[in-house]
Each structure stands twice: as C-alpha cells, then as structure tokens.
Amino acid sequence: MPTTPMPDRPVVDAGRRTPPEPNQSLTRRALGLGALAAPGLLALASCGSSGSTGGPNAIRVVDYYNTPADDVAINGTFTKCAEELGLTFSRERVPGDQLIAKVLQMGSSKTLPDLLMLDNPNVQQVAASGALAPLEQYGITTDGLTPAVADLGMHDGTLYGIAPTVNTIALFYNVAMLEEAGVTPPTTWDELRAAAEALTTPDRYGFAFSAIASYEGTWQFMPFMWSNGGEETDLSGEGVLGASQLWSDFVSAGLTSRSVVNWGQGDVMDQFKAGNAAMVINGPWNIAGLEADTPDLDWDVVTIPVPTPGGESVAPLGGEVWTVPVTGDEEKQAKAAALLKAFVAPENQLFMAAERSTIPGDAEAAIQFASENPDLGTFVEQVSTARSRTAQLGPDWPRTAKAIYTANQRVLVDDTDPAEAFDEAAKTVR
Amino acid sequence: MTTTQPAATRTGIPALPPTRRRRRLTGDLLVRYAFIAPAALYMIAFFGYPILKNVVMSFQAYDFATFFNGKAPFVGFANYTATFSDPIFLRALGNTGLFTIGSIIGQFVIGMGLALYFRKKFPLSGFLRSLLLLPWLLPMIVSAAVWRWILEQDNGALNQFLAGIGLISDPIPWLNSSDTALIAVIMVNIWLGIPFNVVLLYSGLQSIPDELYEAGQLDGATGWKSFWNITLPMLRPVVSVVLLLGVIYTIKVLDLIIGLTGGGPANATQTLATRSYEMSFVEFDFGQGAALSNVLILIALAFSLVYLRANARAAKNG
Structure with a gap:
C-alpha cells in the first residue's frame, strides 16, 4: 500500500510531511472497496437495532403488509384480538424484499420481535436455525387447516408457523377474446395449446406466464411440473422434463412471447390488461389492480390445465406464515402466541381473506368463503389440491428453486433440450 | 520518530x-x-x-443459521474452492471482463466525442450539456425499469424504431437471448456512464491553452492532426483518471444488471458482482459470497494501484 511517496518520486519538500495525492486517492479507493464488501457491512448493520421495548403486554410485530388493503385488514384484526386479550401491539412494516435481511439482522442482534411474519418458503430455513418457538406448547395446532396449508409452517414434523390465509395461481382468460376465437376455457395441455393457437394473432400472444430468473419463475412452473408428476427431488425426471418441454413448445411455436424470461408476474398481468396476451397464469393478489386499471375487461379464471383429461391440477401454495420467535422472554412469547391464536381464528381468516383477495387456510372456512365470494371460487378449488414448496426439501428448497428457473431459462432462451438443462440443474443441487 | x-x-x-x-x-x-x-x-x-x-x-461457513446461533466454524479455503469450481464462476468472470471493457470503450469514445463537440461554443450549448447529465439525475432503479420497457422485444420502443426506419425486419430479443442480453446491458451502462466521461473530459479540455492550437495551426496541425498531437497528449492525465475510475466503478455494477435482467437469461449477464450478491443475499451462503467479493476486491485493487501510480506520476509531471 503506497501511503508513502512513490519510489520514483523525489522528496522535493522535506517540510511537507504528508504527500496529499496518494492520500486523496486512498480515500477514493477505499470507497470503492468498501462498497464491494457488502456481506461485511451486513455484520456492521446488525449492531444498530434497538432492543425490545415496551411493557410486558406490548407485543412487537414485524411484517411486510404495505399496500393499503393488506395493511388495514391486518391492523384491524390485530387491534380487535389485542383488545380482547388486554394486550397492545406495535407493528413495523418492512419492504417485502428486505424482510429476510431484516430478520437476519434482528437475529444476530437478538432483537427479534414477539410476532414475526415470514414468506412461507423461508420458514424452514429460519426454523432450522433455532430462531422460532414450537407452537404446540401454546395450544396452537393445525386442526382444521387444509393439510398443505399446515405444511407451510412445519419443519421436521414440528409446527412453527400458521398461515391464516393463502394464495395460489390459476389461469386468467379474456372472455371476449375466447368467444371471438370460438374456444372454451382449456382444461388439458392439448386444449391449452389449441386455444393458444386460435387466440394468437400478429398483435397478441395466446398465452403468457412468468419464467423470470427469480423464484417467481419457479413458482409459475410448479403447477405444470407437479400436475405432470414431476418432483423437486428428481429434477431430471420425466415429469419435470415434460413440463419444461411444454413451456418450450409454446415459446418456439410463437404462441407465447420469448420475453417471458424477463417478465415477473406483474409484467404478465400488464400484458393481459393491455390485450397482448389472451390467457395468463396469475394470482388473486393482482385482481384488484386488474379491475382498477381495466374495469371494462371481461375476464374469468379457471384452474391450470393438466396433461391428461381428469388429472389433478396441483399448484403451489403461496402466502405468509406467522411465527413466534425465541426472544428469551418466555412470558411474552406465551402472550404473543395467545395473540397469534386469536389472530388466526377462522372468523378472522374469513375477514382477512375477503379484504385481501386471499383464501382462508382453514378447510371449512375456505368452503364458506367460496360460497360468499364466487369470483374467487377457482382459487379455493386450486388451493384444496395445492402443495407447499418446502414440504419435501425444507431448507434446501431455495437452491433447488434457483436450479429450476435457471434450467428453464436455458430451455426458453437458447432452445436447449430440457433433458440437458435439467440434468445439469440436478447436478447443482446434489 | x-x-x-x-x-x-x-x-x-x-x-x-x-x-x-x-x-x-x-x-x-x-x-x-x-x-x-x-x-x-x-x-x-x-x-x-x-x-x-x-x-x-470468506474462511468461515457463514450461512443463514449463523445470524441466529452465532456459529461460523472456520473451513479453510473451502469457500474459495467452491467458488472457483462453480460452473457459473468462469462465465461471470468472462462477462465481467466483457462488460467492463465494452462499457469503458463505449463510454469513453462517445464521451470524448461529445466533450470535443461541446468545446465549440454555440447557442444552447450550455443547456444541452446540462441535459447530458440527465442519466445521473435518475435513480438507477428507474433507469433500469425504463430501459427494460425500451428494450422489450415485442412492443419496446427501440425495436419499433429500428423496424420503423427499416433497419430490422424481425424484432431483436435484446434482453431475452443469451447472445444479445450482455450487449444490451452494456449499451445501457454506456448511456449511464457518458455524463461522467463528458464532464471530466470537458473540464480537461478547458485547461488546454488556446495558444497551443494557434501555434499548431501555424505549423499545419489542424483537425485530426491537432487532436492526436495536441489534445490527446495534453489530456493524458485526465484520460488515465477517467479510464481507471471508470474500470473501478464499472467492475462492481450491480443494481443496473439486477434491474435489467437479474443476471439472466440463463446467467448470460451474470457478473462477479451479481453472482456475489446472489450467493450472499439470495442463497444466504455468506461465506462463499464473501470469497467471491474478495476476488472482485482484488481485481479492483489491482486497478486502483495502477490508478494511484498514474496519479502520482501525473502529479510529478504536472
């Protein structure tokens, strides 16, 4: 490190003790280097958080419900439940993409909240690290929950989290376009292909999905993979390859835009709104935006088509899971668990589901919900057969999810044979 | 003492x-x-x-659980071995090189051209010059989102424009093909880097005394001749600073690539910076992420040393 004058630099002024140029540039270099040491900075960031404050009845809650509809529904339910139990609560809303970084930070500085919301694919990782309290000791059970919904909060056979409401994806279609093309909503892959062919024109694509290089791309692939008998534990299996081939066929035949490799689910919905795609895979959380932006668009939704007639359409379960972190304050953990138990009661599930266009996790509540909200009936049906993404792989799911979206990108972008792409994907997770 | x-x-x-x-x-x-x-x-x-x-x-098994239980056992060079044997590593290294060299050449050539152009006084030149700073004023995430629309294959402005003037018949899959995605990302980064180059080169040009050109003109040095023999040699200290800082800034570009392609499609735009980010903050393998970012730091450090040396020499000569 040349903090002293360069060797070829004569000492012109012995009285000047600090050569200014090297110092100046040292600062600049250090700036650049500091920016590169991001993981190191994270450790630094964890020093600053404030500890748990408030009285013995003040429950600290952390979640990522920032949109007004979500925020109001969650806040209202907590307010009601806390009042009944004589507790108070304070909520901290974290931007969705920063939640995990925040959780890691709180974990290392021992400032985890009393109630923590997690996106369901992360629950097993956090539970495996010992940060969450098992819920059964507080009398919270999976009784009444749709089995797959119960899986969302399980790790190694122990319950760590409860999802009051869940979501999934289904096939949205433009009613007018289908009528005009004379096709009925598809139920099988063959029908989906035929419908897409009839609906594709020079100005629009028949079908669209998201195959982006992120977990969203994997999430949208799951219904095709699972319905085709594919398993995340066997990436080079026939079921997985067949589903990838289906996506590939749609893109190479020009029925689906190759841009899907860069479209998130919001982008896919935008294409649907703009009339650039007649059928899209999407979720109920985008319905509010769809109705607000294009009130005249006549749309409907059906379960995702399956490979063979009569087969079961298996979609992935989405949604947030509520957990009780281990804070060391046993008494407060018990109070937080009591609040959680009230929060996830079926009547609250029904309220939150209706406000947030999600589906109650309780099986009976879901049936009641379907009769009260017929427009979400398809999603209730899709949830009843849906699967948890982490049920088989647990904390190893993220690595496999990445392998899946990367392989699909290779198939869709470079027309790589699915067998080759997924064979290599299987190697990266072994 | x-x-x-x-x-x-x-x-x-x-x-x-x-x-x-x-x-x-x-x-x-x-x-x-x-x-x-x-x-x-x-x-x-x-x-x-x-x-x-x-x-x-980078020498620890530092993962998700470490944040909760504080356990990060030392594993020697395991993270480095894993990094170098990762099939994406070589691709990311190559992409980083192409991205950096491509961006720097584009930014510098266009930046120099614009700086020379604005040296001539003409009406509204000051206003136009300030407009050039626009890419600097926009948050990177906004720029990336807008460019994603522009580069969109089917309805993007760029393809519409190229088709409109008859340059292409089929839309170019800018961000959707592993052949063009890196080129598209470099293009956007060039656009982002032009203001930096113009501002520094323009101020460098201002410090070249007019007498030199007048004297050169008497000796028949005009146009290209005066550029090669007067402008470029006089500008050398500024040029070396612009290029080296450019390399150091470009080599670590993360937000732009994440915003445009997320490293895709199929890792076509994965660089050391994006891969390191992905390792640490998507896969939560902070140990390996740190190992990878140390490789990046070493590369940047090498260029920094060159920069320091050039700076010291410039100070000596100046």
Missing part, C-alpha cells in the same frame, strides 16, 4: 534541551494525530472493518 526528527531540524526548529524538546514534540504529534483521527476512525469503522470482516467471513 525517526522521520520527524530530521524534518524538524530541517524546518529550522532550533536545538532545544532534550526534555523540553520531547514534550514539545509529543504535543505536536498529538495535535497532528488529532487532526487525522476523525478521518482515520471513520475509515477504520466503515471501510477497514467491513473489508477485514469480509476476509474473515
């Missing part, structure tokens, strides 16, 4: 009795250290510590 003593005598401080002199020197030293202390502490806390921590982390 050895360096201060001769300095003190040379600057003419009279020889004093040993005791008084030591006290005086100590006080003097204290004052001097007090002046650099805030900066030094700041550097140690915010740059020294993270870098050190990063180095230590």
